[in-house]
Each structure stands twice: as structure tokens, then as C-alpha cells.
Amino acid sequence: MDENLMMIWRKCLQFMRDNLNAAEDNSDLKKLEKSFDLLFDKVQPISLADNNLTLMVPSDFYKEYIEDNYLSLLSAALKKNIGKGVKLWYSVMENRPNGLEKPVTMNMKGKSVPTPRTQETMPQGFSSNIVNPFVVPGIKKVNIDSNLKSDFSFDNYVEGESNKFAATVARSIAKRPGATAFNPLFLYGGYGVGxxxxxxxxxLEVKSQFPDKVVLYLSSEKFIQQFISSAKAHKQTEFANFYQMVDVLIIDDIQFLSGKSATQDSFFHIFDHLHQNGKQIILTSDKAPADIMDIQDRIVSRFKWGLSAEIKSPDLQTRRKIIVDKLSRDGIVLTDDMLDFLASExxxxxxxxxxxxxxxxxxxxxxKTELSLELLKDTISKIAANQKKIINIPYIQEVVCDYFGIKKEQLLSKTRKREIALPRQLAMYFSKELTNATFTKIGEEMGGKDHSTVMYACDTIKDVSKIDKEVKKYVKDLSERIKK
Ligand SMILES: Nc1ncnc2c1ncn2[C@@H]1O[C@H](COP(=O)(O)OP(=O)(O)OP(=O)(O)O)[C@@H](O)[C@H]1O
Structure with a gap:
């Protein structure tokens, strides 16, 4: 590499860094300081000839980000270290390994730089159409909201037989993210087990020990949603680039990738990129890797590369510890018999x-009463009486079967007889309307049906109930019964 060019570029970087350092707190310039190193670490000057400076950038995103945010500062740095009238070119590594784009001319006189967005050659940015909830406005993708809940810390996590192994591994990962053999960490277990x-x-621990590391938590459903939006906007590359910037990626409920082959492809590439670059991946699921249906073998095999740890329902001792831990935070101390009662409930x-x-x-x-065992029993029974009915898929199936006088096995069967198929479609429709379950999840619970079958059922019931009095009545009656 041209030593002279490198020296000039280093001076430009230093000039920009000094200016950011000196910028007033809360000014727009100051806000750029955080993203500076992350961004310019990956930008290389590759040639300077006849006042044409070419920068190599990893993707269109870098180019756009620089031009949207750093153009004035970069112009000043180039003017100072090279002279007036420097033209800037970009070589975008991705997709166009050798392709140079048309130059974006910089007006080195003050702020009247041409707006790059109006240039024909400017790529449309990832951020223009895709709503990414984790990006802090103004700093775009570099400063990512980790989306972590402070309550979910190790300090608040009670360990016991049911989760000891998983918790021990998790703690060691937090000390050396991406550098242990536990990559990915695949946590699986039932509903609400932690x-x-x-x-x-x-x-949270990584963020506190290594504040510069980019940590991102999200549900797989959010990941799928974002992937679909990016595909619609032809921005899959930007979507993948975004995730490839992350140091610790935590995806919840990964089983929902089941049946989504395009999202799986994208996830596969992101996974490989992160893994190869020593970034930590943590996945949670309600099933062990081998039990997730409709997921590519190459992905299942990657789930098993690191460590799969099951978290079981807490045993009595752990439940007791959790109660003591939570209540002590509010200064409440219970006697042993009260604790045993609560833990066994x-x-x-x-x-x-x-x-x-x-x-x-x-x-x-x-x-403001002293708690006693009697009082606790009374409270718990009142809670149980007042508890709102939880509407979930099994409950909907129960009500539908009861209403039509059919058995659950019939409902979940494959028969296309109208007397069974219609109740099944209604059960699918209400599962979509009244729970947060995805089409895939509903399909699984309805006897292993495909998500497209569920979508078709939901559309059919919606349409038919508008014109068919009988179906309209079923929808009305069932809606009342399910919500009662
Ligand atoms: N060992 C534990 N110590 C303290 N709190 C816990 C523990 N395990 C779970 N919790 C608490 O229980 C609640 C449910 O836990 P969490 O959301 O992590 O469960 P989950 O296994 O991810 O469930 P789901 O699969 O339904 O999303 C949370 O409030 C969490 O803080």
C-alpha cells in the first residue's frame, strides 16, 4: 500500500478525530464521535491520483453513512491535508469487487457540498424504507439499542438444579463472549422457565464489562419481520450487513424460523459470518435443536456446534429460593411453612x-397486614378465582370441539369432511385473532399443518363469514364463548 497515501489518510483521520473531540457536548458533531472508529476502521484509501481520492468501503451503507454524516468534516480534512478540489470516489467491496462508481464531487469551499442523495449513482440506504427499531435515530446503525431489560441481570437470576448448568455456561460466555467453545449457546426449555x-x-454483563461491544437482543419474529421488509425493498444485503456488525447476537424463540426458508438462508449467512469472526451467538427455543421442524439441516447442525443447554421447570428448592429472593427485595420475610406453601402452589x-x-x-x-399462612392461602385462592382466563390455542380448540361436539383428535386430523374441516378452520382463525401465535405455530398446534394452510383458513373464514349466515353465526357464538 502507498505509504504516502496512508500517511495522508492517517492525518485526515486525526484531523476528524480532533474535531469530534473538541465539539460541544450534545452538538450534532459530538454525536458522531461514538460511531467514528467503528466506521472508519473499515474504510481504506486505495488511491490518490490527480486529486481523485478513492476510498474502499465494505458496503453501500458505509458510503451513504459517510456522505450523510461526515461529508463536511471529511471535506475539511481533505482540504487541509491534500488541498482544494479533491474528488472522492468509492469502491464498494460487496457485490462490485472491482467496480468504481461515478465520483461524488466535493465542494471544498465550506458547506455547499452537493447533496449526494440527488446523485444518480447514489444507492438507496437501508434506513430509508426499513424500520429498524434498534437503531437510535441520527446515529443510524452504528449505535444500536441493545434492547435489553435491566431486570434480566445475573444478579436477579436465581440458580438451582434446573438451570445451574445453563447459568454456569452463560456466566463464562459473558466473561469472554465469542472466545469460548460455547458458540452458539442454545438455551431450550418450556414456557417461562428463564x-x-x-x-x-x-x-447485560457484556455491555457492562465491554461497553464498546455491540450487543443486540431480539425475538425471531422481529428478525423475520425485518427480513421480509428488507426483501420487499430489495435490501437483503443491507439487512445482513446490519446484523454482521453485532458482537453478541441474542435471538429469542428461534423455533419460529421453522418453515421460513428465505429467512433461514439469510440467518445462515449471518450466523456463519458472526461465528467465523468470533462473535457470540445466543439462541433460545422451546425445543431442542433436533426437534425443531422444517428447518434446514445445515442450520440445525450449526445450532449444535456450540452448546445446547436445557433449562427445566424449577424444582421446589429453586422455587423457594426465587420466592425468598424476590420478596426480600421488598423487605418481606416469610416463615418456612409460608414459603413451602407458596413454592408448592x-x-x-x-x-x-x-x-x-x-x-x-x-x-x-x-x-399493611402481617402475612400469615391463612392470609396467604386466602390471597392465593382469591387470585385463582379472579384470574382472567388465558386464551391460548389448546383452550380455543377445547371450546370449538365442545361447540361442535367433536373430538380433539378429529379436529387435529387431516380429514377434509366439512363437519370437521370447518371447525378446524374456525379454530385456526380464532387462534390467529386471539393469540399472538404465528401461522407456523398455529399450524404446529393444529396437528402439524403447514403455515399456508392456516393462512388460507383465516382468509376463508374472514371472507365466508361476510356472506354465509351460518358461518357468521359460528364466528359470533364462538367468539363469545372463547372470551367468556
Ligand atoms: N431463575 C430465575 N430467577 C429469577 N427469575 C427468573 C428465573 N427464571 C425465570 N425468571 C423470571 O421469570 C419470568 C419468565 O422468564 P423468561 O421470560 O426468561 O422465560 P422464558 O423461558 O424465556 O419463557 P418463554 O419461552 O415463555 O418466553 C421473567 O420475569 C424472569 O425474570
């Missing part, structure tokens, strides 16, 4: 247990 909490705890998942604990805290705060 998978998200543990995954996020790693993210909620057996399956921690989310439910926490609901009960919060009710106890609320009761004790509102009534």
Missing part, C-alpha cells in the same frame, strides 16, 4: 410463580 432472562443476562414455570409473588407483595402493601 431462557430469555439468562440470554439477556449475558448481554406453582410448580411449572417461574413466570407464574412471579405472578403469585407479586400478588403477595401487593396484598401486603395495600392491606
Amino acid at each position: 431462557k430469555t432472562h439468562l440470554g439477556q443476562a449475558v448481554g 406453582t410448580k411449572t414455570n417461574v413466570r407464574e410463580l412471579i405472578g403469585v409473588i407479586n400478588s403477595v407483595i401487593a396484598y401486603s402493601t395495600v392491606y
Whole structure:
């Protein structure tokens, strides 16, 4: 590489850095400071001839980001270190390995730089059409909102037999993200057992130990949504680039990639890029890797590269510890028999247990009473009586079967007889309308049907109920029964 050019470029970088350093707090210039090193680390000057400076950038995004945010500062740096009238060219590594684009002429006299967006050759940016909830406006993709909940820390995570192994591994990953053999960490287990909490705890710890690392938590559904938006806008490359900037990527409920082959392809490439570059990946799922249906083998095999750790429903001792831990934060101390009672009341998942604990805290705060075993029993029975019915897919299936007088096996079967097929379509329709489940999830719960079958059922019921009185009545009756 041309030593002279490198020296000039280093001076330009230093000039820009000094200016950012000296900028006033909260000024637009100051806000750029955080993204500066991340961005310019990946920009290389490759030639300077006849006042034409060519910069090599990894993707269109870099070019656009520089021109949107750094043009004035870069112009000043070039003017100072090279002279007036420098023309800037970009060589975009991705997609166009050798292709140079038309120059973007910089007016070195003050701020009257031509707006690059009006140039014919300017690529449209990732941010223009795709709403990315994790990007802090103004700093775009470089400063990412990690989307972590401060409550989900290791300090708040109670360990016991059911989660000890997973928690130990998680802690060691947090100390050396991407540098342990546990990459990816695949956490799986039932509903509300603490998978998200543990995954996020790693993210929070990494952020606190290594503030410069880019950590991102998101649900797989958000990932799918973003992928679809990017595909519609022909911006899959920018979508992948965005994720490739992340140091610790935590994706929740990865089983929802099931059946989404285009999203799986994109995920596969992002995964490989991150893994090869020593970035940490953490995935959670309600199933072990081998049990996820409709997912490419190459992805399942990658899930197994690192470590799969199951988190089980908490045992009695762990439930007890969680209760003591949560209540002690509110200064509430229970006797042993009260603790045993509470711990034995909620057996399956921690989310439910926490609901009960919060009710106890609320009761004790509102009534300012000494808690006793009798009072606890009374509170719990009242909670149970007042608890709103949870509308989930099995419950909807139950109501539909009851209404039509059919068996659940018939509902979940493959028969196309109208007396069964119509209730099945109604069950699918209400599952979509009244729960947060995806088409894929509903298909799985409806006896392993494809997501397109569920979509078709939902559309059919919507359309037919507008014109067919009988179906309209079914929809009305079932809606009342399910919500009752
Ligand atoms: N070991 C634990 N110690 C303290 N709190 C816990 C523990 N496990 C779970 N929780 C709490 O229980 C609630 C549910 O946990 P979380 O959301 O992590 O479950 P999950 O396994 O991801 O569930 P789902 O699959 O339904 O998303 C959260 O409030 C979390 O803080």
C-alpha cells in the first residue's frame, strides 16, 4: 500500500478525530464521535491520483453513512491535508469487487457540498424504507439499542438444579463472549422457565464489562419481520450487513424460523459470518435443536456446534429460593411453612410463580397486614378465582370441539369432511385473532399443518363469514364463548 497515501489518510483521520473531540457536548458533531472508529476502521484509501481520492468501503451503507454524516468534516480534512478540489470516489467491496462508481464531487469551499442523495449513482440506504427499531435515530446503525431489560441481570437470576448448568455456561460466555467453545449457546426449555432472562443476562454483563461491544437482543419474529421488509425493498444485503456488525447476537424463540426458508438462508449467512469472526451467538427455543421442524439441516447442525443447554421447570428448592429472593427485595420475610406453601402452589414455570409473588407483595402493601399462612392461602385462592382466563390455542380448540361436539383428535386430523374441516378452520382463525401465535405455530398446534394452510383458513373464514349466515353465526357464538 502507498505509504504516502496512508500517511495522508492517517492525518485526515486525526484531523476528524480532533474535531469530534473538541465539539460541544450534545452538538450534532459530538454525536458522531461514538460511531467514528467503528466506521472508519473499515474504510481504506486505495488511491490518490490527480486529486481523485478513492476510498474502499465494505458496503453501500458505509458510503451513504459517510456522505450523510461526515461529508463536511471529511471535506475539511481533505482540504487541509491534500488541498482544494479533491474528488472522492468509492469502491464498494460487496457485490462490485472491482467496480468504481461515478465520483461524488466535493465542494471544498465550506458547506455547499452537493447533496449526494440527488446523485444518480447514489444507492438507496437501508434506513430509508426499513424500520429498524434498534437503531437510535441520527446515529443510524452504528449505535444500536441493545434492547435489553435491566431486570434480566445475573444478579436477579436465581440458580438451582434446573438451570445451574445453563447459568454456569452463560456466566463464562459473558466473561469472554465469542472466545469460548460455547458458540452458539442454545438455551431450550418450556414456557417461562428463564431462557430469555439468562440470554439477556449475558448481554447485560457484556455491555457492562465491554461497553464498546455491540450487543443486540431480539425475538425471531422481529428478525423475520425485518427480513421480509428488507426483501420487499430489495435490501437483503443491507439487512445482513446490519446484523454482521453485532458482537453478541441474542435471538429469542428461534423455533419460529421453522418453515421460513428465505429467512433461514439469510440467518445462515449471518450466523456463519458472526461465528467465523468470533462473535457470540445466543439462541433460545422451546425445543431442542433436533426437534425443531422444517428447518434446514445445515442450520440445525450449526445450532449444535456450540452448546445446547436445557433449562427445566424449577424444582421446589429453586422455587423457594426465587420466592425468598424476590420478596426480600421488598423487605418481606416469610416463615418456612409460608414459603413451602407458596413454592408448592406453582410448580411449572417461574413466570407464574412471579405472578403469585407479586400478588403477595401487593396484598401486603395495600392491606399493611402481617402475612400469615391463612392470609396467604386466602390471597392465593382469591387470585385463582379472579384470574382472567388465558386464551391460548389448546383452550380455543377445547371450546370449538365442545361447540361442535367433536373430538380433539378429529379436529387435529387431516380429514377434509366439512363437519370437521370447518371447525378446524374456525379454530385456526380464532387462534390467529386471539393469540399472538404465528401461522407456523398455529399450524404446529393444529396437528402439524403447514403455515399456508392456516393462512388460507383465516382468509376463508374472514371472507365466508361476510356472506354465509351460518358461518357468521359460528364466528359470533364462538367468539363469545372463547372470551367468556
Ligand atoms: N431463575 C430465575 N430467577 C429469577 N427469575 C427468573 C428465573 N427464571 C425465570 N425468571 C423470571 O421469570 C419470568 C419468565 O422468564 P423468561 O421470560 O426468561 O422465560 P422464558 O423461558 O424465556 O419463557 P418463554 O419461552 O415463555 O418466553 C421473567 O420475569 C424472569 O425474570
